[in-house]
Amino acid sequence: MMPCGQDHEILAAYLDGEVQAEQGNALEQHLRTCTECAAEVASALSVRRAMRAAKTRFTPSAQFRQKIQSQIAPKRRSFRSFGFLPIAMAAVAILVVALVLTRQNTLQGDAFREVADLHTGDLASANPYDVVSSDRHTVKPWFQGHIPFAFNLPEFAGTEFTLLGGRLVYLHQQPTAQVVVGMRQHKISILIAQDSPALATAFPLSTGVDVRDSFNVETWSNHGLRFFVIGDADETGIQHLAQALQSANP
Amino acid sequence: MDRAFFEQLAMPLFDQLYNHARWITGDRIDAEDLVQETYAKALKGFAAFAEGTNIRAWMFRILRNTFLTSRSGLAAQRTEYLEDEVGNAEEAVAHAVTPELILMRSQNEQALFAALESLPVNYRQIILLCEVEEMSYREIAQVLDVPLGTVMSRLSRARAGLREALGADVPEEVR
DSSP states (O other): OOTTTOOHHHHHHHTTSOHHHHHHHHHHHHHHHHHHHHHHHHHHHHHHHHHHGGGGSOOHHHHHHHHHHHHOOOOOOOOOOOOOHHHHHHHHHHHHHHHHHHHHHHHHHHHHHHHHHHHHHHHSSSOOEEEEOOOOOHHHHHHHHHHSSSOOOOOOTTTSSEEEEEEEEETTTEEEEEEEEEEEEEEHHHHHHEEOHHHHHHHHOSSOOOTTTTEEEEEETTEEEEEEEEEESSSHHHHHHHHHHHHOOO | OHHHHHHHHHHHHHHHHHHHHHHHHHHHHHHHHHHHHHHHHHHTTTSSSSSSOOOHHHHHHHHHHHHHHHHHHHHHHHHSSOSSSOOHHHHHHHHOHHHHHHHHTTHHHHHHHHHHHSSSSHHHHHHHIIIISSOOHHHHHHHTTHHHHHHHHHHHHHHHHHHHHHHTSSSSOOO
């Protein structure tokens, strides 16, 4: 405990983006008047800033990278000992093209399953949210500290939707904001990620609401961000939420 | 098991995992062994990895568990307290180290790194996971396989230890 009675751990959790909205507001209030805690925060932030250099302090050698790469890479036959190198190269080229094509096909087939899994993963989890709040002014800033892009959430008060919370997930290995919204007995997930060529190939854009794995899904792309709205709510529900999001992110 | 898919998921983490391994082992050879074994184990257990879950936390967790049973990990456990039984670290620090001193010292990268290196490995690792890898408490809990409450208390002790190490560096009488 510090002399002012402020709990040290809570202050640290606040800086880590890990406290609830109300507590955060109270802390901000406190920091405005308590010079001791403000100095504490300033020094913690300066340590944190300096700590960034630790991220790239050690880099693996190219040799070691190669070693690991060859250890885990799919086994490829070596043609080097044979004389017909050009033929071998052509064969490899054909193989690569074939592999890429099959890979893309399977990826497209399974792509929406990944989205659906993220949605159901949330339903199944006992502790599903990294940030729990029905206030969009809490959920949005939390994400700003955790994802490399910004988005807007519509006002949910007075609509059929209630904001339940959000968490950081990975879609196609990209950091993705997942915001969960309740609509009567249904839960709907909003997933937002940075659009990339890989994402565009894996998840073709839809026009309107699609049915996938018995979920209704709508997806669109806007200013470099990719949005998904998925849930077991009816088509109109998904559509309304998608429209609200679209007008919040014009 | 799809090796190509594993490669595609796991190789982007290579630099991060190596840097982390080097920080916790403190040695190039040990770090390489640790990373190599981590990838071997991850590849072997990849079938059990649930797609759509967090590959980064999963790989860091394998690295952590591998470290604990490695030569350098066992050595660390013999010489350091790895558990969170130590009393209130904050009180000990509060008098000697002012925020102003920390603010000044943290500008010096060498001093900061030396302080971080002087911490017991458990403390060093949790600071790295939180501030360098920027993991959420939930992710850290997954990596270390401890409850969220332990993440908070250990992190708090680790930071207190770091402050102390940063502050105690120069004047002899503080030590």
